[in-house]
Amino acid sequence: MSESGGNAGGRGGSGSGAAGGGQNNSGRGKGGPRDSSQRNAQGRERNRPSQRSFTENAPAQRTRRADPARLVAFEVLRAVAAEDAYANLVLPSRIRHHGLDKRDAGFATELSYGALRGQGTYDAILARCVDRPLDQLDPAILDALRIGTHQLLAMRVPAHAALDQTVGLARAVIGAGPSALINAVLRKVSAHTLEEWLELLLSDETDETRIASIRYAHPEWIVRALRQSLVAHGRSVSEINDLLDADNAAPVVNLVALPGLGSLDEALEGGATPGELVEGSALSSGGDLGRLASVREGSTRVQDVGSQLVARAMAAVDLGTGTGSDGAGERWLDLCAGPGGKAALLGALARQQGATLLANEPAPHRAKLVRQALAAVPHEIWHVRTGDGREVGTEMAESFDRVLVDAPCTGLGALRRRPESRWRRTPKDLTDLGPLQRELLKSALAAVKPGGVVAYVTCSPHPAETTAVVSDVLRKRDDLELIDAGAVLDGVSLTGHLDAGHEHTAQLWPHIHSTDAMFLALIRKKA
Numbered sequence: 311m312s313e314s315g316g317n318a319g320g321r322g323g324s325g326s327g328a329a330g331g332g333q334n335n336s337g338r339g340k341g342g343p344r345d346s347s348q349r350n351a352q353g354r355e356r357n358r359p360s361q362r363s364f365t366e367n368a369p370a371q372r373t374r375r376a377d378p379a380r381l382v383a384f385e386v387l388r389a390v391a392a393e394d395a396y397a398n399l400v401l402p403s404r405i406r407h408h409g410l411d412k413r414d415a416g417f418a419t420e421l422s423y424g425a426l427r428g429q430g431t432y433d434a435i436l437a438r439c440v441d442r443p444l445d446q447l448d449p450a451i452l453d454a455l456r457i458g459t460h461q462l463l464a465m466r467v468p469a470h471a472a473l474d475q476t477v478g479l480a481r482a483v484i485g486a487g488p489s490a491l492i493n494a495v496l497r498k499v500s501a502h503t504l505e506e507w508l509e510l511l512l513s514d515e516t517d518e519t520r521i522a523s524i525r526y527a528h529p530e531w532i533v534r535a536l537r538q539s540l541v542a543h544g545r546s547v548s549e550i551n552d553l554l555d556a557d558n559a560a561p562v563v564n565l566v567a568l569p570g571l572g573s574l575d576e577a578l579e580g581g582a583t584p585g586e587l588v589e590g591s592a593l594s595s596g597g598d599l600g601r602l603a604s605v606r607e608g609s610t611r612v613q614d615v616g617s618q619l620v621a622r623a624m625a626a627v628d629l630g631t632g633t634g635s636d637g638a639g640e641r642w643l644d645l646c647a648g649p650g651g652k653a654a655l656l657g658a659l660a661r662q663q664g665a666t667l668l669a670n671e672p673a674p675h676r677a678k679l680v681r682q683a684l685a686a687v688p689h690e691i692w693h694v695r696t697g698d699g700r701e702v703g704t705e706m707a708e709s710f711d712r713v714l715v716d717a718p719c720t721g722l723g724a725l726r727r728r729p730e731s732r733w734r735r736t737p738k739d740l741t742d743l744g745p746l747q748r749e750l751l752k753s754a755l756a757a758v759k760p761g762g763v764v765a766y767v768t769c770s771p772h773p774a775e776t777t778a779v780v781s782d783v784l785r786k787r788d789d790l791e792l793i794d795a796g797a798v799l800d801g802v803s804l805t806g807h808l809d810a811g812h813e814h815t816a817q818l819w820p821h822i823h824s825t826d827a828m829f830l831a832l833i834r835k836k837a
């Protein structure tokens with residue numbers, strides 16, 4: 311049991327914990343994680359077909375019990391497919407239910423997230439190994455095959471363990487019948503490495519979109535949408551592969567210490583590293599964040615650096631009103647606040663700047679989450695309204711100095727955090743959300759005082775929900791002007807140069823900034 315457990319191979323790690331390189335029955339050894347270059351190199355080496363060995367036992371004679379970590383991954387995939395569940399919500403509850411330790415939890419995370427993200431590529435491979443169309447397979451069998459394929463092609467799990475354990479899982483939870491099929495199909499999958507499979511699948515392919523779609527496991531419409539997004543924000547279309555690749559890497563967990571309320575000391579002592587893009591942030595060293603008292607209290611929170619930057623940008627805009635540029639006496643509004651990540655940061659900044667915050671959210675259960683998120687901020691600073699943001703503009707016309715519209719959007723900029731979402735979203739979502747995004751922005755512009763500023767934010771870079779919304783709403787209005795959002799973002803960043811601005815709006819990117827792809831427009835209502 312000498313080998314340690316790094317996680318993924320060529321497709322990038324998906325979880326925080328370890329996956330197997332060990333020689334025990336489940337294919338997972340003991341030891342700490344390795345850096346990704348070692349994992350990639352060693353993962354490919356270990357899984358070369360010529361070095362593979364399989365037990366000669368028939369499936370029925372092999373493992374009959376489901377390894378708990380693989381069972382958790384299987385249950386996550388089933389819940390996502392059959393119940394429309396979100397992997398990031400269902401995974402922790404399954405891990406708790408099966409009592410996985412830290413190491414197995416890491417393995418289950420990598421396996422479920424990796425199999426979900428890589429689904430498009432894995433299905434293209436499986437289609438070559440199954441004698442019927444994949445949609446004619448029992449969905450549970452297909453999920454078991456995806457789990458087996460991810461272990462074989464992208465994790466440092468010995469091939470015999472990947473095969474035996476996946477067949478054992480199928481026997482235990484699906485039935486004895488399908489295990490022979492799963493055994494036969496996974497043997498075919500294991501005949502090649504991932505690179506060899508991609509070569510086989512793509513050698514005759516000339517369509518660039520289809521090539522990128524299969525290689526980087528994104529639906530073709532999203533490949534096209536992201537290309538269009540790069541161009542719309544002044545970047546080169548040649549960045550597309552880097553962007554798609556960044557969506558497949560496990561995002562590092564970012565922390566924020568609420569300004570004036572939280573501290574990163576405990577996290578830094580525990581191995582977190584200071585964030586380089588924004589003040590008060592840190593990159594978590596992984597593990598259970600609940601061990602940190604400041605996280606339990608809510609004064610230090612998990613928040614993507616892109617979200618931190620746009621919230622700070624809204625708070626930092628110089629209104630030039632004489633009373634407001636330092637925030638004293640100002641009223642701030644977060645129009646779409648649930649579940650409260652940005653509201654918590656804005657609440658802390660409002661306290662420091664002598665302002666107050668109204669956080670609005672229509673969904674009652676999400677409004678409750680906003681209250682919980684704001685719990686560490688003194689109560690006299692904030693108030694939560696449960697209602698439709700489209701009504702705020704008329705109900706509270708010209709009442710606020712700063713308004714954040716963090717609009718409901720497709721989330722195309724946060725695909726790395728939501729492994730199933732790329733397969734669930736459709737182009738129709740883009741068109742369906744457009745009217746709501748425009749109405750919310752108009753309501754915000756009605757609610758802001760003359761001289762005040764509205765920050766329009768999405769976690770999508772797509773022009774249909776970013777630049778098109780802003781230009782449609784600003785068209786024919788001479789009382790509004792765009793502030794240079796790139797310059798304001800630079801001003802709140804530690805580097806002072808994010809290179810995110812383009813034509814007065816700003817766009818952050820996973821492959822450039824290691825943040826979610828947050829869009830920011832800052833609109834001032836002329837005094």
Ligand SMILES: C[S@@+](CC[C@H](N)C(=O)[O-])C[C@H]1O[C@@H](n2cnc3c(N)ncnc32)[C@H](O)[C@@H]1O
Nearest residue numbers: 646647648649650651652698699700716717718
């Ligand atoms: C992108 S999320 C906001 C994320 C939040 N700002 C944060 O940082 O945690 C969009 C939110 O808008 C809310 N929403 C949907 N329809 C809305 C409406 N008509 N008015 C206001 N908010 C709405 C959704 O419930 C969701 O909570």
